[in-house]
Amino acid sequence: MKLLRRLAWTLGIVALTVAAFTIWVIWPGKAPVPPPLVTDPPPPWEQQGATQYIPSVDPPAAAPFTARNEACDTGAAPPGAAAVNAASLTTMVWSPFGRPEVGWEIYAPRIAAEIDTACAPDTRRFAALLAKWQQSRGLKPTGVMDLSAFQPMLTGWHLQRPFVRVNNTGICPGAPLLSGLNTAKPNESYGGKTIQLRPGALEAYRRMVAEARAAGVIQRPETLTIFSGFREPAADAARCERDNNCQGLVRTICSAHRTGLALDIYIATAPGFGPDSSADDNRRAMARSAVFRWMVVNAGRFGFVNYAYEPWHWEWTGEPLLPGVPIKSLSQAGSAPVEPAPSSIAPLRQGTGSAVVR
């Protein structure tokens, strides 16, 4: 009798384990390709009679975007909101990703896409659509860009990434076998580096680049070349331990690059910076580039989503992530939190942006 009961228990536990494993394998299932941030017609960044969106550091391309009839100087904007945005765009002091930044120009293309406009951040229409967006989220419709508006946007952008959704459950997705990866062609890699990706991601990348080229936003040979693809977890872990810089914002012990679905793509650089420098000047140069603004509104059609802190980091969502392991079970070397200096006046962390992940 005792033996039977023990047998029943064992069978029960085995059944539960199998069920849990099955659920994990089929979940998140076919990650749905997120809808494009802006639907047809794709928005232009320059329009007749409107303020130019943001001046680009790229040489002007020949009318790369279809004109869109938006009257940027009109709209039901709260009084004064456009003027406040015009000033804060380059002066607001805030810490959306846990470290102080000045202005929100870096995020302006993404915000514009979120509220569905091609108008410049200092226009009445931008403020009016921001107010409408705030209202739709239950926020006070001030029409003014600030942390309280940015935080829910950022959370939504993070959650567009299947990698983040899995990370949020405490799981680090698995890495594919090297034999299952394809290698980018030499002219697709930055500086001749060997770049490997899951085949579907590489194919989607190629379709996107072909369309970007047709749109006229590829203006340098290195534009949209890949400088990092699949990274072996063991090599990443060794680097974390060596450099002790895997605290989460720029690097992490569970990198999206282990999935074979993440790519770092050359967008643009400010003088003196490399394509992966997160210096604000460098990220601002990227935000101003025609190719990034094209990516923000078009990459979603090819299944790519971006990590908002890094204009160069994109993840393909066309196929499910592989089953993973608890993040806690990974080596934590190099992930010790950086203690803020005791004399620090401003809080080091604000907002939800510090949660993830490159």
Ligand SMILES: [Zn+2]
């Ligand atoms: Zn990356």
